Amino acid sequence: MDNNSVWFLVLVSLITCCVIMALVWLWAHKIKNAGVVDIFWSYNFPVIAVILLMLAPGFGTRKTMICAMVIIAGIRLGTHLAIRIISHIKEEEGRYQQLRKEWAPNAERKFFFFFQFQGISNVLLAIPFFLSVMNPKPELSIFEYAGFALWFISVTGETIADRQLAAFKKDLANKGKVCDIGLWHYSRHPNYFFEWLMWVAYFVFALGSPYGYLGVISPAIILYLLLKVTGIPATEEQSLRSKGEAFKRYQATTSVFVPWFRKR
Template identity: 70%
Template structure:
């Protein structure tokens, strides 16, 4: 199967998955389920690349295994979090629903499709690596693996700390563990994970194109759907307590000095 066909198939599969997810979201009036399947789409892409890409088997199995493990972990974490309040839509999507009224459902459909397309665009490092026929692994691949292990572990710890805090401290601001040093340590380690994929891809021809993924993720986290939307919702729900937290912590990078 040629490379273009593989990419087109990934786009079609992710689009079909997101169309079905939109149908479910429409039925239950909760667009927040898109987060679950945005994460699960990456393991789907990893499995399809394992089956279709013709690159070196060791490299292909390594990168695809990394993608599958990380995607399943994050998707399952979000599945449990969203399922706990399936009848109550996340505040970020409630706000979008208000802004997009009276055509919110139609706009959410295209929003879901864009999420599916973004899955494929962000998969550039995986695709490049999985198509590489070169047999020997090099420093970029080994460095990428180490960065990936640190990132996935850090994100899992941050998610676990937030989950435990919320269970015991309803409505309060989490400021313990990694959250003491950064308001969004989960986002930081998520971004670092994408950096690790791009570093891994440097061992393959055209691997420099993999930098597109962490740059897109960084822009989304800092300017669009990540930190801005999350902090707006936190300010609406927690008010002055969250403002004080903002003054005492770094917005993104743990241990980076807070802006006073």
Template identity: 75%
Template sequence: MTEFPLWHLALLSLITCCIIMALVWLWSYKIKNAGVVDIFWSYNFPVIAAIIWIHAPATQSRKILLCSMVMLAGLRLGTHLARRIFRHLHEEEPRYAHIRKEWGSSAEVKMFFFFQMQAASNVLLAIPFFIVAMNTSPQLNGFEYAGAALWLISVAGEAIADAQLAAFKKDENNKGKVCDMGLWHYSRHPNYFFEWLMWVSYFVFALGSPYGYLAIISPAIILYLLTKVTGIPATEAQSLRSKPEAFKKYQQTTSVFVPWFKKG
């Protein structure tokens, strides 16, 4: 296997993710459902992990641990999203339909560039992976073990939150209601919280490598996106449109983000 320098790994990852997202955009154009971008945004991280596995100079044990974490998390989330989206593949999710309506006649062109920006975000967020990929130290260290432990907690928490929400929605008696069971009783977005915590775990993992402190960029970006841009604002806006009274009441009794900081 040919070992690549850091910029080669990043460039190959960017080209690959951009090609994938271009193909996904063509599919979304055909079926008129931009929601499929979420599936492949998640799947692109295992693709980057595979590139690191094949071409990074890091020691074998380090690559096994890091790439396993990234692949398992990306495949779990992507598959969870695929199961949800494929149930109504030819009916676009309301938040994307709302964006499409706002963009009007230029929606498809803007969607293409939106998909490409998602590919670029994959590579930008993968900074911790690239940092670790350059570490040729023969032994794993305390930061890497701590990061792996935090990763396990975060992935388990997100999977539990996703399962609880799926079970709630599956019950026909809950139609028009807001999920307030399990972790959702304490936070309006426990899935987003644990997603962010997972990126914190990658940052902790990267601290065991030279220049690992630069990996703080990833959880910082994720926190900003989730709380200010595409995560919580878009989700809550849609909930207020679809079930205004129930969701307003829910907002008054729950924390917006951290599960154990319940209001009231």
């Protein structure tokens, strides 16, 4: 593996993602809606994949395979978020409203650094991609086939969960209610679970390349963020604020993360 080539790809990706996030911050500042950062955090992964597809020196089939996986998943999630967020663009999501209150009177400045951190996290989480596209070995390994299979399962599961939630919210009769249909009947966050599973798939894929074990950093970070930082804690706090006792009852009967048997 050519370390110089790796660091060049990392640098190009980092500069690109940070510039994108700076422009997104300007837009968010203008419209007073920081939630748009979620859209471009997702889209930044396909951007990185395109950079790697064009500039990385690895085996073409492997490079095309991993980059296609990243592009498909990133565009799917980013577009799903864009449809949801832009539909109420004048109303900032509750968790960002809460941050705006906590960060006052310097909220906009802190949001700028928050957006930049999101761009940096894009590159850090892309470790499995960098490792895979640098591998010149001219045949695929069992790890890469297994990683692809797990990726397909995860993207399918996340898509189903997102569509079930969107359909539930679209029904005006469900306004103020907690979604407990389909996968949401068993887990409060099936979308987050399958998102994490997708990063496990990227790690498994990277195991077919030199130093692939370093790819475990990505699913480990994603799991920590989802369970302890910006994912589940913030989402559940907002659900408790907006749905109160109904969400407490839902918490008592469902798994927090992994879709499993309903408690009762």
